[in-house]
Amino acid sequence: MSIKVVLTEDEIPRQWYNLAADLPSPMQPPLGPDGNPVSPDMLAPVFPMNLIEQEVSQERWIDIPEEVLELLYRWRPSPLHRAYALEKALGTPAKIYYKNESVSPAGSHKPNTAIPQAWYNKEFGIERLTTETGAGQWGSALAFAGALVGLEVKVYMVRISFDQKPFRKVMMETWGGKCVPSPSNETQAGRDILAKMPDTPGSLGIAISEAVEAAVTDPTGKTRYALGSVLNHVMLHQTIIGLETKKQLEKIGEKKVDTVIACAGGGSNFAGLAFPFVHDKINGAQIDIIPVEPSSCPTMTRAPFVYDFGDTAQMTPLLPMYSLGHNFIPPPIHAGGLRYHGMAPLVSAAIRENLITPRAIHQLECYQAAILFARTEGIIVAPETSHAVAGAIQEAKKAKEEGKEKVIVFGLSGHGLMDLLGYEKYFAGELHDYALPEEELKKSLDDSLQGLPKPAGV
Numbered sequence: 001m002s003i004k005v006v007l008t009e010d011e012i013p014r015q016w017y018n019l020a021a022d023l024p025s026p027m028q029p030p031l032g033p034d035g036n037p038v039s040p041d042m043l044a045p046v047f048p049m050n051l052i053e054q055e056v057s058q059e060r061w062i063d064i065p066e067e068v069l070e071l072l073y074r075w076r077p078s079p080l081h082r083a084y085a086l087e088k089a090l091g092t093p094a095k096i097y098y099k100n101e102s103v104s105p106a107g108s109h110k111p112n113t114a115i116p117q118a119w120y121n122k123e124f125g126i127e128r129l130t131t132e133t134g135a136g137q138w139g140s141a142l143a144f145a146g147a148l149v150g151l152e153v154k155v156y157m158v159r160i161s162f163d164q165k166p167f168r169k170v171m172m173e174t175w176g177g178k179c180v181p182s183p184s185n186e187t188q189a190g191r192d193i194l195a196k197m198p199d200t201p202g203s204l205g206i207a208i209s210e211a212v213e214a215a216v217t218d219p220t221g222k223t224r225y226a227l228g229s230v231l232n233h234v235m236l237h238q239t240i241i242g243l244e245t246k247k248q249l250e251k252i253g254e255k256k257v258d259t260v261i262a263c264a265g266g267g268s269n270f271a272g273l274a275f276p277f278v279h280d281k282i283n284g285a286q287i288d289i290i291p292v293e294p295s296s297c298p299t300m301t302r303a304p305f306v307y308d309f310g311d312t313a314q315m316t317p318l319l320p321m322y323s324l325g326h327n328f329i330p331p332p333i334h335a336g337g338l339r340y341h342g343m344a345p346l347v348s349a350a351i352r353e354n355l356i357t358p359r360a361i362h363q364l365e366c367y368q369a370a371i372l373f374a375r376t377e378g379i380i381v382a383p384e385t386s387h388a389v390a391g392a393i394q395e396a397k398k399a400k401e402e403g404k405e406k407v408i409v410f411g412l413s414g415h416g417l418m419d420l421l422g423y424e425k426y427f428a429g430e431l432h433d434y435a436l437p438e439e440e441l442k443k444s445l446d447d448s449l450q451g452l453p454k455p456a457g458v
């Protein structure tokens with residue numbers, strides 16, 4: 001009986017998979033403020049050119065540099081587990097597997113892209129990175145990567161998470177990074193928001209504005225910005241998750257996967273696990289591929305496909321994506337990393353092509369699922385990850401009703417040991433479900449999208 005399937009270092013995939021090469025219709029380009037497509041040169045103040053090349057690449061397979069692999073070996077390949085105990089508790093005939101990204105030093109999948117992003121920046125001669133973080137997972141991951149590669153890292157952390165999770169800051173500092181609450185007084189974007197809303201809990205959109213501004217206004221020209229999700233090159237780096245998973249399933253003779261599930265905030269851990277399976281689906285495989293989001297921040301299930309900014313201060317290009325509107329201030333649910341207004345253009349494109357089927361689940365069902373998971377499999381998952389667990393449990397129950405021995409694979413994107421406040425509130429009965437009222441959604445869209453161009457075909 002294999003409970004864990006492990007790969008050795010020399011079995012690690014040596015190339016990333018780029019879904020952009022295989023989409024049935026090409027992606028629509030990001031647009032600049034004038035409504036024209038953004039050229040790679042226009043992104044140069046924000047990102048190093050080697051990552052911009054990956055961002056716009058149409059190559060299906062992209063080599064992972066040997067030095068990046070050597071850094072990833074600190075915890076990769078990550079284990080694939082069979083959730084026998086959960087299956088037994090559910091009495092399901094389904095086989096449930098989970099890919100465990102919580103084993104990274106920062107506790108989530110985020111270092112899979114933090115390491116290559118830091119490495120490519122260093123190669124390009126950059127000395128300092130700025131970024132935002134919601135729940136703190138991405139900021140920690142980039143601080144960790146900065147320590148390994150030798151870059152300074154400055155993190156703008158969404159205020160509500162900064163207050164709720166003081167130990168994330170300590171983690172970032174331990175790896176040599178600096179972390180301030182956002183909105184801050186250090187940037188024009190932060191000062192403007194604070195003048196209007198001094199008590200704002202902050203949002204990822206605001207923190208992104210601050211981090212981008214800090215990078216592009218650095219007079220030395222040696223600072224760039226790093227984004228932990230949403231962009232094509234981030235999805236690309238994360239595909240190592242799904243590529244390893246496929247090798248692991250092959251290793252134990254599991255030939256057919258029926259269902260792939262992961263939570264989606266900006267889309268990166270979902271894309272990482274799912275895109276190699278989307279590749280199979282494009283080539284004829286029958287697989288249900290399900291990104292799960294919170295019902296309170298229903299980007300994929302209720303928002304329109306539009307051109308929208310990635311941040312509140314409108315500093316990023318316009319991206320073709322599902323979006324609740326860049327002015328959306330999400331309700332303070334405990335899955336901080338799932339409170340983003342947009343969805344990665346690549347994930348959005350896969351939804352438009354009917355390759356994947358999004359689902360929204362309420363917070364309380366997710367906590368119930370996470371607690372059952374902790375009491376069977378043992379791992380206390382991140383509140384974000386609880387959405388994937390809840391999705392997998394829904395599918396396993398369905399398999400039981402249908403009497404089918406389905407193979408379900410889900411992404412365990414991170415552990416929740418730094419997020420216990422959410423669990424505490426759940427046990428105290430202080431958490432509630434929240435469905436975004438239609439009027440609020442409409443207001444955010446009206447406020448955010450007026451005058452912006454529309455994607456073709458919409």
Ligand SMILES: Cc1ncc(COP(=O)(O)O)c(C=O)c1O
Pocket residue numbers: 108109134135136137138228229230263264265266267268269270336337338382384385413414415
């Ligand atoms: C553990 C964990 N899972 C999932 C997410 C959501 O991000 P993404 O959709 O980019 O994977 C986050 C973001 O902070 C996270 O920390």
